[in-house]
């Protein structure tokens with residue numbers, strides 16, 4: 599009975615989500631989701647299921663849209679992003 603289990607350790611044991619849970623991200627079609635509301639594929643690879651790279655929505659984007667009267671919000675849970683304190 600082999601006792602060395604190191605051969606059974608795959609690279610997947612080191613995976614951690616690339617996306618931050620509370621950050622909003624632009625996905626394909628311009629839809630916006632929290633990191634935690636994105637699919638697991640996007641969370642771990644930074645790309646959604648269509649292979650499109652997701653991009654973090656910056657505070658500048660949020661502010662610019664707010665100035666136009668548009669509140670950027672997650673399309674999955676509809677919560678506005680938490681405003682960063684400065």
Ligand SMILES: [Zn+2]
Nearest residue numbers: 632635672675
């Ligand atoms: Zn959300």
